[in-house]
Amino acid sequence: MTALTLAPATVAARAANAFPRPRVGRLTRRLGVAVAALAAALAPAVPAMAQSVAITNARVVTLSDAGTLANATVVIEGRRITAVGANVSIPRDATVIDAGGGWVTPGLFAPAGRLGTVEVGAVDGTRDDQVSGEAAGFSAAFKVSYGVNPRATAIPVSRTEGVTRAAVTPVPGDSLFGGQAALIHLRPAADAVFKDSVAMVVSLGEAGARRTGGSRGAAMGALIRALQAADTIGPLDLTQRWDGPIPRADAEALAPVVRGEIPLMVQVHRASDITQTLKLIERFERLRLILHGAAEGWMVADRIVRAGVPVILDPTANLPASFDRLGATQRNAARLIEAGVTVAFVPAGSDSHLPHLIRQSAGNAVANGVAWEEAFKAISLNPARIYGVERELGALDRGKLADVVVWDGDPLEVRTNPTHVFIEGVATPMTSRQMKLHARYSDLDGAPPFAYRRPE
Structure with a gap:
């Protein structure tokens, strides 16, 4: 099994890296990057493949008869939830996400x-x-x-x-x-x-x-x-x-x-x-x-x-x-x-x-x-x-579609953020256009993006 912990800082870093700054003078490379980006934007969305995932060390809000479970694990295999509980078997090929005591809820x-x-x-x-x-x-x-x-x-x-x-x-x-x-x-x-x-x-x-x-x-x-x-x-x-x-x-x-x-x-x-x-x-x-x-x-x-x-x-x-x-x-x-x-x-x-x-x-x-x-x-x-x-x-229960969210705290508190979002077992990107724009323009003291540089 593979261990994985994705902190909010890592998510922010990924968003910040979403727009690499091209080097001046490399016109061919810039054009190649631009064409590739345009092709990616216009290409049909290809759904990611679901995988085996085990979310451990979590406060799990099931909304089922099991109620809310402390120090529990949620196992996802393919598109569905296969196990929820404190003592469940984790598949050998599963990616393990340590929630660090955070909350796990239905989407x-x-x-x-x-x-x-x-x-x-x-x-x-x-x-x-x-x-x-x-x-x-x-x-x-x-x-x-x-x-x-x-x-x-x-x-x-x-x-x-x-x-x-x-x-x-x-x-x-x-x-x-x-x-x-x-x-x-x-x-x-x-x-x-x-x-x-x-x-x-x-x-x-x-x-x-x-x-x-x-x-x-x-x-x-x-x-x-x-x-x-x-x-x-x-x-x-x-x-x-x-x-x-x-x-x-x-x-x-x-x-x-x-x-x-x-x-x-x-x-x-x-x-x-x-x-x-x-x-x-x-x-x-x-x-x-x-x-x-x-x-x-x-x-x-x-x-x-x-x-x-x-x-x-x-x-x-x-x-x-x-x-x-x-x-x-x-x-x-x-x-x-x-x-x-x-x-x-x-x-x-x-x-x-x-x-x-x-x-x-x-x-x-x-x-x-x-x-x-x-x-x-x-x-x-x-x-x-x-x-x-x-x-x-609507609930975390065996057999249901794996719409699962991992939070760094109580999800009804405004300062809480998701760290992982799964939809039908697929880990979805934790970025948006707003995040990418923030990453691009948040460093006001650094060199501006290429398109905004003044000609010398």
Whole structure:
């Protein structure tokens, strides 16, 4: 077996060495380096091979029936976890990583956001997170997965902060429906999507009312008519004209929602709007719901529990940002979890570039009454449960995919950093564009990079 310990300083050193400075006067060599770098940037991402790894001397947060284990070992063979415990056999060919008493957890799972679909928010040409239903002729049929860029600069930023999976949720444009969400992994690869059409996004409440003439009643009525049309749609018959209240493509996309095959993710905040949303289950018996936002969810926690509906929320939201959120409080998450609701956390701020801040949100939730393990479930196991992938992800247990993060301390403390991130057993690069830029320009007293030297 091979011993390996990778300290944060080593990671920083590798980042600092990412941009070697070319020698002046070696034009041919510089051109060769430039061409090689360009070819590497344009070449398809080749996935690294999984290997046998044993992470020893760790505080292991399993989120399984085993609980949290002291001085334990996690064994990875290929893509999966093969052993977790204090006295486990380590394969002879395994690379051994001594955690040095640090923490080992499942990879973080961002439950909603636009990671990989927005490069520059102010530049429309770099945004693939929404569609104009009027211009496209459909909205519910929109699949955000087609626009996910696995090379988006924001992905390595979140990966180096411990995020291994994320749900990409489209934003409603000029229609109630945003479209169909997808799940992505953050491993370097040519395609990041590993599960498509995991939820149908729709906006109600104040935002939905704006899209349907200014009335909440109109928004709910439009949603009900759309679901009814989907419930009655039959096989495509080109000899007959479609006269439904929504485009046929949207009705076909909504049919699996009505059948309960895909959950309806409803963006809603006000308690009364949540109550009306939950009533949809009475009308459409197979309908599955996810509440996204739910700033006033604590007011109707008992109804949410009885309906068996999970909630995705920002646990730090405590300001009346709109009349939908007059009851916002940082105790929202604690009250919902105490009532028995399955809760997952999103970060405050940008959901396209900062999904890694979910662990800071989880830490704030702990400060406001959420138990530590429940807070960590909200950024790992619970998102996996919400999207039906908990058999493979969200916990450290034998047989699960090896999304594993090694930390140098408590992961819910903002000063803690990951030292190793494994996604499906593959050790991922601990660098990002920001790290490389920092390494390039942090030495202001030294010689500047070649391109920034003044001609003599």
